[in-house]
Amino acid sequence: QVQLVESGGGLVQAGGSLRLSCAASGRTFSTFGTGWFRQAPGKEREFVAAITWSGGSTFYADSVKLRFTISRDIAKDTVYLQMNSLKPEDTAVYYCAAHLGGTQYSIQRAYGYWGQGTQVTVSS
Secondary structure (H helix, E strand, C coil): CCEEEEECCEEEECCCCEEEEEEEECCCHHHCCEEEEEECCCCCCEEEEEECCCCCCEEECCCCCCCEEEEEEHHHCEEEEEECCCCHHHCEEEEEEEECCCCCCCCHHHEECCCCCEEEEEEC
């Protein structure tokens, strides 16, 4: 059983930065890939970024490419999402989830063990 807990959300002005953390218990991040998704009010949950179990590959949604960076610290069993140059449209609840396998990293059904989410609000 894997439990994931997100933290690091908050209120920031446009152009600012935040770093989200996703801490794992039960299994280590070295055994599964991890993805970040987000859901804005009234919208469907969408893919943001992912990192493979080896840490050798990362994937990003076009909307966050070059602004967001996903990384992990195996010693701390934590995956991070560094978010720079934030925009009001980045406002959403951000979730991390464990990748269950396969080659698809941008679809929700490839993930399980979702965290409870952390709110990110970007003011204009």
